Amino acid sequence: MNKQELVDAVAKRLGITKGRASEITELFFSESGVIAAELRRGGKVAISGFGNFETRTRAAREGRNPRTGKTITLKASTVPAFRAAKALKELVNRKR
Template identity: 75%
Template sequence: MNKQDLVAAVAKRMGVTKARAREITELFFAPSGLIASELRKGGKVAITGFGNFETRKRAAREGTNPRTGKVINIKASNIPAFRAGKTLKEVVNRKRS
């Protein structure tokens, strides 16, 4: 499922136009949306039964430029991460009949 499919599914389930469904979807998932804004502040978004969005610190390290083979320094950074909740894991692992 891509973003377009998600918007169409939201529109169908909620009985709204695709334009309205896109607004709703982007409210949460756009780079300027609620989840990204909270992560940018260093916060965590916990959705019970679904999972947690959080940031993890990645330490500075040395890497290799694949084109030149030269050793380069990579700065420390924060990366977004998602950890699935127990209920979501159970639903995904449930056998189909």
């Protein structure tokens, strides 16, 4: 499911226009949305029964330039991460 399909599903489920559903979706998932804003502040977004959005720190490490083969040092970085809740994992793995 891509973003447009998500918008369509939200519109249908809530009985609202696709424009309004797009606004709601953007509120959560855009670069300026609430999830990204909280992660930028170093916070965590916990959605009960769904999962947690959080940041993790990747340590500096050695890498290799694929074009030249030269070894380079990759800086430490902060990356977004998602950890699914137990309820979501069980739902996904439930036999149909």
